[in-house]
Amino acid sequence: MHSEMAGIEIRDLHLSFGSTNVLTGVNLTIEPGEFFAFLGPSGSGKSTLLRSIAGFGPRPQGEIRIGGRPVADLPPWKRDVGMVFQSYALWPHMSVRENVAFGLRERKVASAEIRRRVDEALELVGLAHLADRMPNQLSGGQQQRIALARTVVIAPKVLLLDEPLSNLDASLRVQMRRELLALQRKLGLTTIFVTHDQEEANTTADRMAVLDGGVIQQVGTPQQLYDTPVNLFVAQFLGTANILEGTVEADPGGARFRTRTGDTLSLPSSAGRTGTRMVLRPQNITLRREAGANALSGQILHREFLGSQIRYLVQAGGAEIVVDQSHSAGQDWFEPGTAVHLSANTDSAVLL
Amino acid sequence: MSHRPATGTGRQTLADRLPAFLFPRLSPIALTGVFIAIFLIGFLIFPVLQVIHVAFQNPATGALTLQNFGDFFATALFRESFVNSFYVSAMSVVVATVIALPLAYITTRFNFGGSALIQSLGFIPLIMPPFVGAVAMQLIFGRNGTINLLLRQHLGFTIPFMEGLNGVILVQSIHYFPFILINLSASLRNIDRSMEEAAQNLGAHGLRLFRRVVFPLATPGYVAGAALVFIKVFDDLGTPLLLNVNNMLAPQAYLRITSVGISDPMGYVISVILVAFSILSLWASFLVMRGKDYATVQKGGGGLAKRDLAPREKVLAYGVVLFILAVVLSPHIGLFLLSIGTIWSFAPLPDGYTLANYARMWEASQDYVVNTILYAGLAATLDVLIGTAIAYIVLRTGIAGRKWLDYLATAALAVPGVVLGIGYLRTFQDVNVPFLDKPLASWWVIIALALTIRRLPYALRACMAALQQVSLALEEAAESLGATKLRSIRKIVVPLMTGGILAGFVTSFATAAVELSATIMLVSSDRDSPLAYGIYLFMQTPSGRGAGAALGMLAVVIVALGTVLSQIIIERDKKLRTAGREH
Numbered sequence A: 001m002h003s004e005m006a007g008i009e010i011r012d013l014h015l016s017f018g019s020t021n022v023l024t025g026v027n028l029t030i031e032p033g034e035f036f037a038f039l040g041p042s043g044s045g046k047s048t049l050l051r052s053i054a055g056f057g058p059r060p061q062g063e064i065r066i067g068g069r070p071v072a073d074l075p076p077w078k079r080d081v082g083m084v085f086q087s088y089a090l091w092p093h094m095s096v097r098e099n100v101a102f103g104l105r106e107r108k109v110a111s112a113e114i115r116r117r118v119d120e121a122l123e124l125v126g127l128a129h130l131a132d133r134m135p136n137q138l139s140g141g142q143q144q145r146i147a148l149a150r151t152v153v154i155a156p157k158v159l160l161l162d163e164p165l166s167n168l169d170a171s172l173r174v175q176m177r178r179e180l181l182a183l184q185r186k187l188g189l190t191t192i193f194v195t196h197d198q199e200e201a202n203t204t205a206d207r208m209a210v211l212d213g214g215v216i217q218q219v220g221t222p223q224q225l226y227d228t229p230v231n232l233f234v235a236q237f238l239g240t241a242n243i244l245e246g247t248v249e250a251d252p253g254g255a256r257f258r259t260r261t262g263d264t265l266s267l268p269s270s271a272g273r274t275g276t277r278m279v280l281r282p283q284n285i286t287l288r289r290e291a292g293a294n295a296l297s298g299q300i301l302h303r304e305f306l307g308s309q310i311r312y313l314v315q316a317g318g319a320e321i322v323v324d325q326s327h328s329a330g331q332d333w334f335e336p337g338t339a340v341h342l343s344a345n346t347d348s349a350v351l352l
Numbered sequence B: 001m002s003h004r005p006a007t008g009t010g011r012q013t014l015a016d017r018l019p020a021f022l023f024p025r026l027s028p029i030a031l032t033g034v035f036i037a038i039f040l041i042g043f044l045i046f047p048v049l050q051v052i053h054v055a056f057q058n059p060a061t062g063a064l065t066l067q068n069f070g071d072f073f074a075t076a077l078f079r080e081s082f083v084n085s086f087y088v089s090a091m092s093v094v095v096a097t098v099i100a101l102p103l104a105y106i107t108t109r110f111n112f113g114g115s116a117l118i119q120s121l122g123f124i125p126l127i128m129p130p131f132v133g134a135v136a137m138q139l140i141f142g143r144n145g146t147i148n149l150l151l152r153q154h155l156g157f158t159i160p161f162m163e164g165l166n167g168v169i170l171v172q173s174i175h176y177f178p179f180i181l182i183n184l185s186a187s188l189r190n191i192d193r194s195m196e197e198a199a200q201n202l203g204a205h206g207l208r209l210f211r212r213v214v215f216p217l218a219t220p221g222y223v224a225g226a227a228l229v230f231i232k233v234f235d236d237l238g239t240p241l242l243l244n245v246n247n248m249l250a251p252q253a254y255l256r257i258t259s260v261g262i263s264d265p266m267g268y269v270i271s272v273i274l275v276a277f278s279i280l281s282l283w284a285s286f287l288v289m290r291g292k293d294y295a296t297v298q299k300g301g302g303g304l305a306k307r308d309l310a311p312r313e314k315v316l317a318y319g320v321v322l323f324i325l326a327v328v329l330s331p332h333i334g335l336f337l338l339s340i341g342t343i344w345s346f347a348p349l350p351d352g353y354t355l356a357n358y359a360r361m362w363e364a365s366q367d368y369v370v371n372t373i374l375y376a377g378l379a380a381t382l383d384v385l386i387g388t389a390i391a392y393i394v395l396r397t398g399i400a401g402r403k404w405l406d407y408l409a410t411a412a413l414a415v416p417g418v419v420l421g422i423g424y425l426r427t428f429q430d431v432n433v434p435f436l437d438k439p440l441a442s443w444w445v446i447i448a449l450a451l452t453i454r455r456l457p458y459a460l461r462a463c464m465a466a467l468q469q470v471s472l473a474l475e476e477a478a479e480s481l482g483a484t485k486l487r488s489i490r491k492i493v494v495p496l497m498t499g500g501i502l503a504g505f506v507t508s509f510a511t512a513a514v515e516l517s518a519t520i521m522l523v524s525s526d527r528d529s530p531l532a533y534g535i536y537l538f539m540q541t542p543s544g545r546g547a548g549a550a551l552g553m554l555a556v557v558i559v560a561l562g563t564v565l566s567q568i569i570i571e572r573d574k575k576l577r578t579a580g581r582e583h
Helices: A046-054 A096-106 A111-124 A140-152 A170-187 A198-204 A222-227 A232-237 B028-055 B067-074 B076-109 B115-121 B130-141 B146-154 B165-189 B193-201 B206-235 B238-242 B249-260 B265-289 B311-340 B356-396 B402-414 B417-428 B445-468 B472-480 B485-512 B531-539 B542-582
Strands: A008-017 A020-030 A035-039 A061-066 A081-084 A158-162 A190-195 A207-212 A215-220 A242-251 A254-259 A264-267 A277-280 A285-288 A295-305 A309-316 A319-326 A339-344
Touching: A008 A046, A020 A046, A020 A215, A035 A046, A035 A198, A046 A061, A046 A081, A046 A158, A046 A190, A081 A140, A081 B193, A096 A111, A096 A140, A111 A140, A140 A170, A158 A170, A170 A198, A190 A198, A198 A222, A207 A222, A207 A232, A215 A222, A215 A232, A232 A242, A232 A277, A242 A264, A242 A319, A285 A319, A295 A319, A309 A339, B028 B265, B028 B356, B028 B402, B028 B417, B028 B445, B028 B485, B067 B076, B067 B265, B076 B115, B076 B165, B076 B206, B076 B249, B076 B265, B076 B311, B115 B311, B130 B146, B130 B165, B130 B238, B130 B311, B130 B531, B130 B542, B165 B206, B165 B238, B165 B311, B193 B206, B206 B249, B206 B265, B238 B249, B238 B531, B249 B265, B249 B417, B265 B402, B265 B417, B311 B356, B311 B542, B356 B402, B356 B445, B356 B485, B356 B531, B356 B542, B402 B445, B417 B445, B445 B485, B472 B485, B485 B542, B531 B542
Parallel strands: A035 A190, A035 A207, A081 A158, A158 A190
Antiparallel strands: A008 A020, A008 A061, A207 A215, A242 A254, A242 A277, A254 A264, A285 A339, A295 A309, A295 A339, A309 A319
8 A cells, every 4th residue: 555655746737717717827846745735715726726636627737747747638547646535425336345446446456456455445444344334324434434445545646635524523523634644644645635624734734835716825834824924815814813004114122013093013123024014813912901012002892702712802003903812710801892902922923 | 273163152063063983073184185085096096906806806706716817828919918018118128228328428428519409309209199109100110111112212121110019119219218318317417526536536437437437326317217118118008009019918908808898807917917017117116226315416516527529529429419319300200291291101201292181180170179178177187286285295294194195196107097997997887977877987077087097196296396395484484473274375385386286287288188098998989089089090090190190290289388388387486486595
């Protein structure tokens, strides 16, 4: 089941359906053995990009190489790419064993060998005891594992997962994503995982690409993307982001950011800060009753109790700002209408 | 009923004073159900049981016996008829598959301009009663028909398309292939694209992909269609009769009853065999389909991925489609030519053209047309009334045994027209109609009742589908605002079902108008004859064929209009519904 690790190179890929561009100028390099995620809202082109790699849909312009071999002109059945479908796509007229054996049969593998490898694949996903069941006798999680076994049994060069967890319920989803990651590490398969769920991408991917409108917005590790988004879309798609509009001005101590309402926040001395928007994460803002230096004044609009945190919506700096305060018993709350002061940790703020 | 008048007032109805066992307290809905059950038992179950009973009865002594079946299989003609019926049905399935499979595949797999053509082509054969087409097919494919005359003249050989059983097979498969086409296409469209892509992803493509994944997933639809074709052909009386092929089961039953007499047991034995085979093939198709709900289309998924045809493939596809279209339309073209031809014999085309046939048909056929409108109208009205009531009782009430109403009505599917006809003759021969002093079996109303029973399963499905579209909440809303059960049915449920009911009415009417197999047994005088029987009478003499064809054209027009009308109603209804949902 072990195959050589193969990287994927995508050069200047364009695809349009009629007059709508679904993919525009996609350039991407995925390293051998990497667990890579395509993250984006629906309609962002992430699934289309994945399907292009597998060879489904119209042929895009541009180049796709898998392990150095150009594949864009090959039909799906000659690409040696394993894909797990969102709906699992287990064939209902075949037993689990027949489903898993399908790809090996197409490859004319000897039947003793097929048997051995199917058993091995089913063992790998922990469902060897279900080999003779029909797919409609399996739970969603089991179907998912069988679909995975059916794909990895052919030892593909890369593994493509199209929203593999979206049909599972919440608790199973967390468990399956850990299993997926463990399996990927064990097999060392170059893997692409398509999802619209940032938590899934953050917890599994080595690196990921955020897509919007058929364009790759940013590529990097989950942490890089969260901490240093290159644009508003990435900032707002990954976690909650407060956007303050204003200008950077010179300051005796370095630089400061002046909001539209005239409040200022001093910026750390790190040089070269320019931009008209400041991105602040909710957990990097603190609320106080008393005024202080380097703080915005505002008023509480709304309050939500989330358990470990209290989320406030605060009118300040010309925007409605989300502030998360950690909660512990006995701590007092700010009532809506209260005047407050927001001090921000501008070390972590990003200027765009 | 929750709205019974309070008993405290002291006013008692007659029903209240009678003992409960004489007048059990039934809601009006339950009472309707009981009446329908009595009707179905009286006009479907009892006559069929009567037929079965007679088949196992010694005609002289009345004792139960298997002797009749022994006699049946001891007679060479009957053994031959049995084998022929089986052979013709099986071969019709094969030929119908050969026609339907490429059409279904082309429409569902490719972006093909001819797809709309094929979809409508699928309905064209069904708008013509098969026995009407049979005569026209003789003129085109027969020994001295257009094709064979041309073949003999230019190539020096002929092909026996219409010789004996071949003729029945050809006519039946051309008529019934749409059942396979429609069911198979629906099944193919229900396969999710990912099913196919998963197979391609793992290395399968082309014919192997079709054989291992696509076709197996479509088998439920194919089997449903094929079983239907088998039953229809096995039971059909009109086509073999018109083609003068008498060594098959249904014609034998008809001939025995009409020539030897109502007491001859052979007709009954054949009836039992026909019913048994109908049930057997329905059961077999049920077994094959059990646990195989292969509809795999996901939310938002659109069935198999369609691809464009290469220019050469396109030419080939159009060639196949046009060839099949020509064959399928040949009965219609032949019938039309026959109806406007003067003399058409030993010639590729009629000698001359005239409208005289239509004039003659019109003079002679006004009774037929009036009778047809009366019978089919009555049957279709009863069908939708009963269908709506059964649908409501089955889907919306908890009345005990309600499912049995559905089963009873649907059981008519397994009863061939000939069998129902024989059952009616036997059962209602001795039942006199009050005031008319003649047996019910020879009163015209019995024809309408036979048509009602024969068309009920289809009307019932239409009504069920219509009711399933009406959300229960709409009815509950009316009841919570103070409407009684019956009023909310009348004011809310039925109006919302109208589209579906109307479509059911039109289909029942159109198909009842051209039904021959039960009618032919029950028509007791020419004055009571409907259109289908009129065509049959005309076609018996060579000189009557022109007028018969003209009457046939009228039948085709009636069914075609009915089909188009019911499609329009269904479409309009669908639009209304989606428009309503957008608000």
